[in-house]
Amino acid sequence: MDIIVTGGAGFIGSNVAGELERRGHRVTILDNLSTGTKGNLLTGKGKFQQVDITRRFSIESNVDAIIHEAAITDPRFSDDAEMLRANKEGFRNIIALALQKKAKLVYASSAGLYGNGPVPMKENQKKHLLSAYATSKLWMDEYAAQHYAEMHIVGLRYFNVFGPHEAHKGRPASMVFHLAKQMKEGKRPRIFRRGEQLRDHIYVKDAVQATILALHAKKSGVYNVGTGMGTSFNRLVEILNEVLGTCLKPEYINNPYAETYQKNTQADTTLAGEMLGFKAQYTLTQAIAEYVRDL
Ligand SMILES: NC(=O)c1ccc[n+]([C@@H]2O[C@H](COP(=O)([O-])OP(=O)(O)OC[C@H]3O[C@@H](n4cnc5c(N)ncnc54)[C@H](O)[C@@H]3O)[C@@H](O)[C@H]2O)c1
Secondary structure, rough: OOOEEOOOOOOOHHHHHHHHOOOEEEEEEEEEOHHHHHHHHHOOEEEEEEEOOOOOOOOOOOEEEEEEOOOOOOOOOOOHHHHHHHHHHHHHHHHHHHHHOEEEEEEEEEEHOOOOOOOOOOOOOOOOOOHHHHHHHHHHHHHHHHHOOOOOOOEEEOOOOOOOOOOHHHHOOHHHHHHHHHHOOOOOOEEOOOOEEEEOOHHHHHHHHHHHHHHHOOOOEEEEEOOOEEEEHHHHHHHHHHHHOOHHHHHEEEEEEOHHHOOOEEEHHHHHHHHHOOOOOHHHHHHHHHHHHHH
């Protein structure tokens, strides 16, 4: 297939693009390199176009499918108006392109829009928007729903994704990344008091499988992409200690973002199982063991 990956110089997009290439698809990456890096780009036959998808651009060639990962992805991005403009405009343009090319569309939504709602989080539960980022993702899901009848369009509410190619993200990179880095440097891992917050950490290789399966989803819709397991930060530090062979105790710090912070995330994975045939394959320990080897 001819597949466009927007945001393919970023974390999830570059992992998706790499896997699509390995499976023999012809991949074109669209990215403005605002956060993504050239270092994440394909080394294979894939094409790269540096474009801002929120502005006018055109694609001459055939397109069978689009995987839309590009967005302003830092929930603490300082300009709410720009966050909303960019994430909405980019999505509008990508839907228009998919309709023009009669292409399937899979796009990144986010578990961020569940805020501090109850866990495990179900797709249809009441949303709790803690940021302009979450607002932009809910807008995308609602806009996509207007197109369910006329195209194959699938939104993926990724939970807390971690793995190779995330270093460029800096502060918004995963907790697995930050804690592993601190601990590899012999420092005590810093976590918010009292470390009991739950996160559904999903390895990027599993998130990639879900994304590719979504091209063949039974029907258009929006689906959670998580493992279904909530792991506390205290437990995450234990796992990292096991894997790294260290014995570092957490250093508890006050949470400066208490107002806008998601206390717990954990996916209800029922729909993803039914509609995408997706189930995460890695346990957290297996994924971390593989990841920290490469870090
Ligand atoms: N990483 C996670 O845990 C997570 C969780 C939930 C949702 N998501 C969503 O998944 C998607 C991918 O996230 P990521 O973690 O890989 O982030 P990332 O920041 O690494 O990737 C985003 C990419 O989009 C590009 N980009 C941004 N604006 C663009 C524009 N206007 N035109 C072209 N390219 C543009 C960036 O340069 C970057 O390469 C995003 O939509 C994000 O909101 C990620």
